[in-house]
Amino acid sequence: MKVALLSDCYPPRLGGIERQVHDLAHHLGRAGHDVEVFTATTGPLGERHGLRTEEQDGVVVHRMALRLPGGVPVNPVAPREVRRRLLAGRFDVAHAHLGVVSPFATDLVRTTQGLGLPVAATFHCVLGRWAPAFRATGHLRRWVRHGAALSAVSRMAAGQVRAVAGGAEVGVLNNGVDAAWWAPDPHRPGRAPGEPVHVVTAMRLVTRKRPLALLGALHEARAALDPAVPLRATVAGEGPQRRAMEAYLRARGMGWVAMPGRLDREGLRALHHTGDLYVTTARLEAFGIAALEARAAGLPVVAPAGTGVDDVVEDGVDGVLADSDAGVAAAVARLAADDVLRNRMRNHLRDSPPRQDWPGVVAATVAEYRRAGAT
Incomplete structure (x- = not known):
């Protein structure tokens, strides 16, 4: 399966989403899938604008970053170019990774759904006081109407996403560990x-x-x-x-x-x-x-x-x-x-090793891709 991982943040930035998306990309690759990452994070050598892609152990990374103060991972003009690359790449599924504020990945969910590409969207955050804003915008309900498979990284987080998505099915996709x-x-x-x-x-x-x-x-x-x-x-x-x-x-x-x-x-x-x-x-x-x-x-x-x-x-x-x-x-x-x-x-x-070992997490992730409609 050819997978596009969509994430505002990615190494060399430090954080939980960054580490998990990086590790998921590489473990999917080791399981035989073809993986490319689209991110708004500048590369370790200042790579940005998508002018050059990098490959790490078979994982291609498209750095769609802008030159912004502090390397803020935001790029509102990226969707057009990402759309072109997704079409050319003949992907089977797109997997968005989202926090409370994820403008890049949020924009790309709309872009990928416009292409008719199956979309899985995983929330790595506690919505908490932001839940009313998510409910008001209604974008999660729209994603679901267009076939997106929503998930979150824990049962607690899934319950919050379900509440703002109009009671839609929300899977639990735990983070992984070696x-x-x-x-x-x-x-x-x-x-x-x-x-x-x-x-x-x-x-x-x-x-x-x-x-x-x-x-x-x-x-x-x-x-x-x-x-x-x-x-x-x-x-x-x-x-x-x-x-x-x-x-x-x-x-x-x-x-x-x-x-x-x-x-x-x-x-x-x-x-x-x-x-x-x-x-x-x-x-x-x-x-x-x-x-x-x-x-x-x-x-x-x-x-x-x-x-x-x-x-x-x-x-x-x-x-x-x-x-x-x-x-x-x-x-x-x-x-x-x-x-x-x-x-x-x-x-x-x-x-008794934790059940969140990577082979099990990869299998659960692929099951989410199937739920989204990937074949």
């Missing part, structure tokens, strides 16, 4: 007596990820723990909330919390393989790829209930889904203090 690559080393020695329980997390240090709430939960967990139980934490990531977080740690004497900055995938895997559990307090997670990576690395996950992480974690089995920040803190304290419970969860995770 489970074998993240899997823990089975020969890693256990935690030595007296060694601190290591709590880890990874996030962009931005307000919507609630990093200060995370530090508050760690502070409460430490206070609730028996002082004889040693604890340390590592918060990987970078962003504008760093200074506020550093001030919070200094004010409370939390020198046991390290902030090493942003880590690449290899660094994150190494961090997770030294960890004992993973924690997040983010409430606006459409899916939670960082939690999925931690789960694949064998870490019990503590997270708020009612987010996309619900698709990754079974409460009490893979970790704990809490109903409040205080519940997150209590769960961290409980798991840190209970070696038997924590190790039971870790053994389960080691023996």
